[in-house]
Amino acid sequence: MKRFLAFLAIFILLFTSSTFVHALTAEEIINKRDDNEYLETARAEMEMIIRSGRREMSKTMISLTDKQNSLTEFTNPRDRGTKFLKRGDELWMFFPDAEDIVKISGHMLNQGMMGSDFSYQDLMESDKLIDLYEFEIISEEEIDGRPCYVLEGLAREGKEVSYYKRKIWIDKERFVGLKEELYARSGRLLKELNVLQVEEIEGRWYPLRSVMEDKLRKDTSTEVILKAIEFNPLIPEGTFTLENLR
Amino acid sequence: MRKYLLLLLIFIFVGQVSAIEAGGEYAILANLSWHDGTYKTEISDFLNIDLFLPQVGNNEIQYSFIVTDPLLDLLEDKDAAYYTRKLYLRRKFDDFSLTVGRQPVSWAFGSLLNPVDYTPGSLVADRESSGKYTDALELYLPLEWNSGLSLLASYPGGFSTDFNKMKTGVRGRFGVGAFDLTLNYVQEAFSIRNSFFPRERLALTLKGDLKGMGVYAAFGHYFDDVLDSSNSLLLGIDYSYNLNYYTKITLQLEYLGLGNRSLSPVLGPFIFMNGRGDRLDLLSASLTYPVDDFSSISLMSMLNLDGSRIFISPVYQNTLSANIDLNLSGQVFFGEEYNFTSLSTGLTYSF
DSSP: OHHHHHHHHHHHHHHHHHHHHHSOOHHHHHHHHHHHHOOSSEEEEEEEEEEETTEEEEEEEEEEEOSSEEEEEEOSTTTTTOEEEEETTEEEEEETTTTEEEEOOGGGTTSBGGGSSSBHHHHHOOSOHHHHEEEEEEEEEEETTEEEEEEEEEEOTTOOOSOSEEEEEEETTTOOEEEEEEEOTTSOEEEEEEEEEEEEETTEEEEEEEEEEETTSTTEEEEEEEEEEEESOOOOTTSSSHHHHO | OHHHHHHHHHHHHHHHOTTOEEEEEEEEEEEEEEETTEEEEEEEEEEEEEEEOOOBTTEEEEEEEEEESHHHHHHTTOOOEEEEEEEEEEEEOSSOEEEEEEEEOOOOOSOSSOTTOSSTTSEETTEEOGGGEEEEEEEEEEEETTEEEEEEEEOTTSOOSOGGGOEEEEEEEEEETTEEEEEEEEEEEEEETTEEEEEEEEEEEEEEEETTEEEEEEEEEEEESSSOOEEEEEEEEEEEEESSSSOEEEEEEEEEEESSGGGGGGGGGGGGGOOSSSSEEEEEEEEEEEOSSSEEEEEEEEEETTSSEEEEEEEEEEEOSTTEEEEEEEEEEEESSOEEEEEEEEEEEEO
16 A cells, blocks of 8 residues: 555656646746747848728838847838837937938827837837736637637836736747737726737747737727848947938 | 930839839929919929939939929920939948038928028928038048037039138037937028128037927027127927827927027028017927828917917828828918918829
8 A cells, every 4th residue: 555655646746747847937938939039130121001991001111120229211102211210218210301310209109100000119119028027827728729828917117118018829839929918007908919920930930920909999900011031130330320320 | 305305214224223213202282372362373293203222332322303393394395393402422431421412401300490400491390492402512420329420511502612602510419318419510601792701600409308298409609790699599399198098199389589680591481470570589389180090180380479470380181092192281371561371282192
C-alpha cells in the first residue's frame, strides 16, 4: 500500500509540475507576442483605407521606425510628400507645398490621423505592451477556428497610455494578436481591432491586414494593409531629425 | 499653345522614364461677389504639376510649376500663364545642406498670421501667394535633431549683382524643453524714388504646450532709417474641445499688434483689415468642426480692434470620391468705407 501511495504521490507531483512548466503566464504570452510584433527597427510600406458608410478613401505611406521614433511619408496623390516625424512624445509635420515644418500641439494628438480611426497617439505608443500594461489571462476563445488566449491589460501606475484597458486575443500557436478591444477608464469600449490576415515573415508572424473600428462612431472603419516590411534594417544616424523631415 | 505642347511633352517624357513621376492637382473655382449693389462673377482654374525626380546620391532636384487658367485660356484660344514654383537643387554634405534655385521660403510656425515670415504676407491663414517662392541660395546647418541654422540670400526682384537688391536672412531653430524657439534676422532693401534703403528686422517665435493648450507667440523689431522703428507682436492659442470622445472642435485664437502701418503687408490677402490709425490691432479666430471623416465646417473671423472692420468666412470642405475635393466658402466684410460679400466654390482633383 505504501508503495502505491508513494507512486501516486510521485505521479501527482510529476503531473502538476509538468502542468506548471507548460502553462504560460500572461507576461510570457505578451512577451512572445511582442517577439513577433514589437519592432526594434523596421521599414514598412502600407495602405490605409478609411471607410465611412459607403464612402472610402485610400492613403499610402512609407514608414521608418525604431524603438522610440518614426518617420512617415505619404505617397498617395492628395497627400504626397506630407511627412510626420514622431520623436519621443513630440510630433512634427512637414507640409510639402510650403516646405514648412510645424510642431503639432499636444491636444491634437488624440485626433484621427489624416481622417482615420487611428489617432496620432495610437501611432506614438511605441513601448512594449508589457511595459505599459499589467496583463492577466482571463479566458481562452477561438477566433476563426484558431484557439486564442484572451488577456486583459490595465495601464501600469504612472504610465501615460491612450487606453486605460485593453483586451487582446493572442493566437495560442503563432503568438500574434488576432483581435484587440480598447477601453476608456470608465469601462467604455472605444475601439476594436480585428486582424484579417497574418503571415510569417522572416520567421515571425505578423499582421498583414487589420481593421480598426471606432466604436463611438457609426459605420466607420480603417483598414491597414501592409504591402511590404523589412525587419531590423540599418537606419542611418540623423534619420529622425528635422533636417531629414525637409 | 506652345505651353500645351510643352506640357504634353513633359507627360510623354514622364510616361517613358519610369523613375520620374508626376503628380499635382487641377482646380476650377467660381466666385460670385457683390459690392454696393453690383454683382460680379468670376471663373478661374489652375493646374499645378510636381515632377518627382529620383534622388541621385545626395542630390535632390525639385521641379514644380503652375499653369493659371489652362482650361479657360484654351477655350478662348489664349496662351496660358506659366509660373515656376520650385526649380532647385539640394545637395546634402556631411555637415550641412545647400539649396540653390527657385524655392519656397516659409517660416511658418502654426499661426494664422505670421508677422515675422521671411516674406511678409506670403502665407496667411493657409492662403499662399507667389511671394513665398523666391530665387535663393540656402545653407542649412543642423545642430541637434530639432535645432538648426538656416542662412539665406535671395533675389526677390530677379537675380542681380547689386547687393542692395538682395535680401538676406538667418533663422535659428532651437528645441528648448518642449518648446520650439526660432530667432530670425532679415535684411532687405526697399525703394523710395529709385533709391534703395536697407531695412532690418530681428524676431523670435515660440511654440509649445501649456496645460493642454497649444500656445505660441512672435515678436519682431524693425530697424528703419527712413521710417520710424516699430514692433510687431503676435500672441495665440489653439485648443480642442471634445464634443464626444472623438469629435473635437478645434479653436485657434490670436492677437496681432503692428506698431506701424508700413508693416501691414503681413496681412497678405487680408490687407483690407488695415484700419484707420497708424497702428493695427487685430483679433483673429478660427473654429473647425469635423462633420465626419470626409468633411468639415470651419469659421474664420477677423476683427480690427478699432471697430472699423470685421471679416467673417464660413467654409465647408468635403473630400468626394475619386480624389476630388469640394470647397464652399463665403466671405462677408463690414468696413467703415465699404462692405462686400462673396460666395466661392471650387473643385480640386489630385493626381
